[in-house]
Amino acid sequence: MNYDTVIGLEVHCELKTQTKCFCGCRNNFGDQPNSNTCPVCLGLPGALPVLNKTAVEYAIKAGLAFGCTINNETVFERKNYFYPDLSKAYQISQLEKPLCVNGIVEINVNGKTKQIRLNRIHLEEDAGKLIHDGIGGTVVDYNRGGVPLIEIVTEPDISSADEAVAFLEALKSTIAYTGISDVKMEEGSLRCDVNLSVKPAGSDQLGTRTEMKNLNSFKAVYRAINYEQKRQIEEIEDGHKIVQETLRWDDSIGESRSMRSKEDSQDYRYFPDPDLLPVYISPQQVLDLKNSLPKLPNVLKAEYMEMGLSNYDASLLTETKQISDYFTEVLTQINQPKLVANFIINETLRKLKEDGENKISANDLSKLLVLVDKKEISTTAGKQVFEAMWNTGESAESLVEKLGLKQMNNDDELKTMVESAITANPQSVADYKGGKTSAIGFLVGQVMKASKGKANPQKVNEMLKELLG
Amino acid sequence: MDYTQLSILEVAKLLREGKVTSLELTKQALQMAKEKESFNALTQVFEEDALKQAALVDEMFKSGKELPLLAGVPITIKDNINLTGKKTTCSSKFLSTYVSPYDATIVKNLKSSYAIIIGKNNMDEFAMGSTTENSAFGPTLNPRNPQYIPGGSSGGSAAAVAANIGYASVGTDTGGSVRQPSAMCGVVGLKPTYGLVSRYGIVAFASSLDQAGPVTKTVKDSALMLNVLSCHDEMEETSVKRDKIDYMQSFTGSVKGIKIALIKECFGDGLDEEVKQKIMDAKSFYESQGAEIIELSIPVFNDILACYYILSSAEAASNLSRFDGVKYGFSIENPKNLNDLYLQNRSKGFGKEVKRRIMLGNYVLSSGYYDAYYKKAKKVQKKLVKQFAEVFKLCDVILMPTAPTPAFKIGEKVGDPLSMYLSDIYTVPVNIAELPAISVPCGVSKNGLPIGMQLIGSKFSETTLFNVADVFETQKEAK
Numbered sequence: 001m002n003y004d005t006v007i008g009l010e011v012h013c014e015l016k017t018q019t020k021c022f023c024g025c026r027n028n029f030g031d032q033p034n035s036n037t038c039p040v041c042l043g044l045p046g047a048l049p050v051l052n053k054t055a056v057e058y059a060i061k062a063g064l065a066f067g068c069t070i071n072n073e074t075v076f077e078r079k080n081y082f083y084p085d086l087s088k089a090y091q092i093s094q095l096e097k098p099l100c101v102n103g104i105v106e107i108n109v110n111g112k113t114k115q116i117r118l119n120r121i122h123l124e125e126d127a128g129k130l131i132h133d134g135i136g137g138t139v140v141d142y143n144r145g146g147v148p149l150i151e152i153v154t155e156p157d158i159s160s161a162d163e164a165v166a167f168l169e170a171l172k173s174t175i176a177y178t179g180i181s182d183v184k185m186e187e188g189s190l191r192c193d194v195n196l197s198v199k200p201a202g203s204d205q206l207g208t209r210t211e212m213k214n215l216n217s218f219k220a221v222y223r224a225i226n227y228e229q230k231r232q233i234e235e236i237e238d239g240h241k242i243v244q245e246t247l248r249w250d251d252s253i254g255e256s257r258s259m260r261s262k263e264d265s266q267d268y269r270y271f272p273d274p275d276l277l278p279v280y281i282s283p284q285q286v287l288d289l290k291n292s293l294p295k296l297p298n299v300l301k302a303e304y305m306e307m308g309l310s311n312y313d314a315s316l317l318t319e320t321k322q323i324s325d326y327f328t329e330v331l332t333q334i335n336q337p338k339l340v341a342n343f344i345i346n347e348t349l350r351k352l353k354e355d356g357e358n359k360i361s362a363n364d365l366s367k368l369l370v371l372v373d374k375k376e377i378s379t380t381a382g383k384q385v386f387e388a389m390w391n392t393g394e395s396a397e398s399l400v401e402k403l404g405l406k407q408m409n410n411d412d413e414l415k416t417m418v419e420s421a422i423t424a425n426p427q428s429v430a431d432y433k434g435g436k437t438s439a440i441g442f443l444v445g446q447v448m449k450a451s452k453g454k455a456n457p458q459k460v461n462e463m464l465k466e467l468l469g
Numbered sequence: 470m471d472y473t474q475l476s477i478l479e480v481a482k483l484l485r486e487g488k489v490t491s492l493e494l495t496k497q498a499l500q501m502a503k504e505k506e507s508f509n510a511l512t513q514v515f516e517e518d519a520l521k522q523a524a525l526v527d528e529m530f531k532s533g534k535e536l537p538l539l540a541g542v543p544i545t546i547k548d549n550i551n552l553t554g555k556k557t558t559c560s561s562k563f564l565s566t567y568v569s570p571y572d573a574t575i576v577k578n579l580k581s582s583y584a585i586i587i588g589k590n591n592m593d594e595f596a597m598g599s600t601t602e603n604s605a606f607g608p609t610l611n612p613r614n615p616q617y618i619p620g621g622s623s624g625g626s627a628a629a630v631a632a633n634i635g636y637a638s639v640g641t642d643t644g645g646s647v648r649q650p651s652a653m654c655g656v657v658g659l660k661p662t663y664g665l666v667s668r669y670g671i672v673a674f675a676s677s678l679d680q681a682g683p684v685t686k687t688v689k690d691s692a693l694m695l696n697v698l699s700c701h702d703e704m705e706e707t708s709v710k711r712d713k714i715d716y717m718q719s720f721t722g723s724v725k726g727i728k729i730a731l732i733k734e735c736f737g738d739g740l741d742e743e744v745k746q747k748i749m750d751a752k753s754f755y756e757s758q759g760a761e762i763i764e765l766s767i768p769v770f771n772d773i774l775a776c777y778y779i780l781s782s783a784e785a786a787s788n789l790s791r792f793d794g795v796k797y798g799f800s801i802e803n804p805k806n807l808n809d810l811y812l813q814n815r816s817k818g819f820g821k822e823v824k825r826r827i828m829l830g831n832y833v834l835s836s837g838y839y840d841a842y843y844k845k846a847k848k849v850q851k852k853l854v855k856q857f858a859e860v861f862k863l864c865d866v867i868l869m870p871t872a873p874t875p876a877f878k879i880g881e882k883v884g885d886p887l888s889m890y891l892s893d894i895y896t897v898p899v900n901i902a903e904l905p906a907i908s909v910p911c912g913v914s915k916n917g918l919p920i921g922m923q924l925i926g927s928k929f930s931e932t933t934l935f936n937v938a939d940v941f942e943t944q945k946e947a948k
Contacts (some may be wrong), residue, residue, distance in 0.1 A: 039570070039571050042796065043791040043796065044569075044571070044796075044797070045551065045557055045559070045564065045567070045569070045672040045673075045791070045792075046549075046550075046551045046557070046569075046573060046667070046668075046670040046671050046672045046673065046675075047670070048676075048704060048705050048706070049706070050703070050704060050705070051706065053847070058604050080786075080787050080790060080834070082790065082793060082811055084793075084795045087791065087796060088790070088791045089787075089790030089791050089793060090787055090790060107763050140795070140796075192624060267836050269786075269831060269834035269835055269836075269839075270834075271783060271785070271787070271834055271839070271843060272677035274675075274707075274784055275673075275676050275705075275706060275707065276706055277706050277707065373723070383533050394670055410839035418868065
């Protein structure tokens with residue numbers, strides 16, 4: 001039997017505000033444990049939370065980036081549960097009136113576009129971090145406790161591991177564009193839980209779902225989904241029922257283990273936090289935040305494709321804001337989208353992968369590309385100059401001069417070289433005259449060789465045709 | 470000379486006239502704390518700090534510096550208010566060794582007024598109770614008759630002021646915890662409008678109801694204390710932003726034309742005849758002073774006690790969850806596992822009444838019961854707010870008893886929490902509706918126990934309350 005897989009994701013994303021969500025402590029990854037703490041985020045007796053307005057703005061920006069509706073009144077609630085990393089034994093979160101509802105994330109898998117609906121985005125605080133010291137003890141670092149977090153919940157619209165990863169990539173790049181988060185899975189600023197069930201292909205009846213936690217990379221998400229869908233199908237085929245439970249993914253062995261079943265699922269006893277006032281958001285505030293958003297990758301991608309770039313190239317150029325900003329800036333000085341795109345994709349992205357840092361300013365790159373565009377140097381020479389610019393930081397002009405790569409455009413000089421090529425290769429000449437037009441390529445090659453690559457091949461070609469009649 | 474029986478205003482005058490020093494006042498207050506130790510009104514005494522502080526204030530007086538009225542005056546604070554470097558025990562075993570690393574905002578206010586904090590007051594554990602019998606450090610005795618409870622939960626505050634241990638105390642009032650013990654000890658207790666006095670640094674019981682307020686010997690001292698305590702606090706979202714008022718300007722000496730309402734629901738079953746008589750006497754007094762007396766109704770009034778126990782316990786259950794023994798507070802040695810750690814720390818660290826409230830609170834919040842209890846109580850709260858608003862369209866203040874009976878004997882109601890809860894029936898509606906109210910002594914019972922009357926106003930009407938209360942206090946006896 002064939003099965004459909006039904007997947008919904010819950011994505012947690014830490015917001016890159018200066019300070020924490022409900023106190024003035026620094027929000028920074030990697031600081032000395034418990035150095036960014038105060039009575040509020042340590043949950044000391046008597047301390048009270050005060051909402052960080054920037055965190056609310058960031059969460060709204062996320063919502064707007066995905067086309068969500070922003071609720072004009074939002075309420076914070078307490079989610080009560082005991083765990084040592086949760087200093088107050090409740091997490092300030094949102095249940096009944098989240099900040100944002102009903103968004104869309106568009107993904108592209110195997111050339112097909114699909115829309116994944118978002119149910120909601122709400123704002124909450126992160127918990128601290130438990131560190132097991134390896135000798136049986138556990139210590140807590142509360143630096144992360146109280147860091148603002150958005151939880152993005154999808155509808156069960158995802159049907160494969162490929163789609164899930166495509167969704168996460170789209171989500172990640174869009175959030176990165178808005179600048180509200182680092183979205184680094186390796187630092188835990190982006191985390192994802194997977195809800196998955198399977199059902200007979202085409203059936204309307206949803207199967208029993210499981211929830212998988214501890215997915216620390218896109219690869220882990222991919223592997224865990226494939227593992228879980230296979231496991232569930234096998235259970236069903238063996239005549240077993242799927243148990244609703246929470247599973248913990250162990251990426252090192254590629255398996256998931258049960259954490260708790262539905263029966264021991266916690267009653268969080270949500271209720272409105274009496275320490276916090278409802279937050280009212282005016283339509284004007286939403287509009288201002290909307291206007292403050294940069295052009296997002298899906299919009300840019302469409303624009304790039306209108307310029308004549310392929311879907312693939314447009315995707316590559318919109319992977320990060322750094323690259324699309326760079327592309328746009330170079331374009332302002334040399335309006336040749338294909339030429340610029342090719343150079344950035346083939347050269348810049350390649351070098352970036354090696355060095356991690358762009359060594360050539362948009363201004364410098366455009367000067368180089370102007371030379372290529374005006375045929376002052378060949379494309380091959382252009383690549384050579386690019387490499388040298390990256391390594392030395394020198395300007396394109398001086399490197400072209402230094403490396404002697406300036407294209408030969410002087411007609412008299414070229415003519416002499418073309419004539420000597422004709423004289424030296426009678427056989428090719430005869431072939432050409434006998435109707436074998438491809439023989440001219442050999443002759444062009446000879447001229448290029450003689451000119452040490454500096455001759456303008458197009459011009460040589462024209463000249464040969466003229467002389468050979 | 471013994472200054473301990475004077476009011477803040479009286480000693481403030483003597484300090485400025487150079488007739489007494491802060492050091493003398495402080496020494497006498499500390500001496501009184503020792504003499505009256507058996508009342509168990511204090512959990513901690515800060516003798517050394519207090520004397521040092523008093524000497525500093527005396528220097529400032531000597532240098533001719535103009536100081537706030539509270540400067541150099543010894544006071545106490547309830548032991549759920551954080552004072553840097555001192556224990557905040559909440560009279561709980563759980564926090565018996567916990568030292569606060571920071572000051573509550575109101576402590577900052579007291580410090581910047583140069584008040585001398587000589588100690589902290591005993592209380593019902595985590596402010597849950599009406600008798601101060603629920604303290605890990607033993608009950609506080611009523612200074613008017615040590616066989617009787619002082620009321621609660623700020624029983625230590627009321628007892629300290631009644632016993633002249635310090636000139637005032639700051640208590641907290643979630644359902645009557647300042648007013649009810651003040652009534653039972655024969656002192657003045659104010660519960661300010663919610664949001665007027667900062668909650669930051671006060672260990673939360675029920676966040677939406679908690680409000681700190683002064684316990685004093687006179688109404689004018691209460692106004693003086695509110696001047697110091699009230700402020701807008703950036704550290705608290707529910708703190709109100711208002712222009713600062715000088716409450717010492719409240720007093721006109723007259724209640725002519727003031728409309729005072731009696732609420733008919735307050736005079737039914739359970740109200741002690743003597744208490745009722747004293748309230749009627751007060752009514753007659755106000756009438757004779759030219760106030761207009763009207764009878765009004767708040768139909769939902771007697772349902773509010775139930776509503777209060779749902780809302781306050783729900784918030785308390787959540788607020789007290791942080792006391793798990795992981796970060797601070799009571800923690801057992803060698804727990805078997807994490808669950809065992811939680812279970813034992815909380816079972817052994819908390820007293821009976823606290824555990825009762827935690828269970829009640831978690832019950833009303835649990836899925837399946839939330840709508841029937843918590844949500845319904847919220848609806849009743851809205852109804853009460855509306856009915857109070859209707860009443861305040863027709864009157865300036867409401868007059869009613871603070872508690873249905875005078876103090877009862879220690880141990881009398883320990884086994885009967887429900888009947889104990891009833892002693893808050895007149896005070897809890899004030900918290901539920903976020904209103905201000907003041908309890909003023911209005912006589913004594915045949916047994917010689919104090920009786921208090923309660924004046925309730927609309928939000929931020931503290932000036933009116935102070936004035937109406939002061940007229941009674943200063944002119945009733947004279948008459």
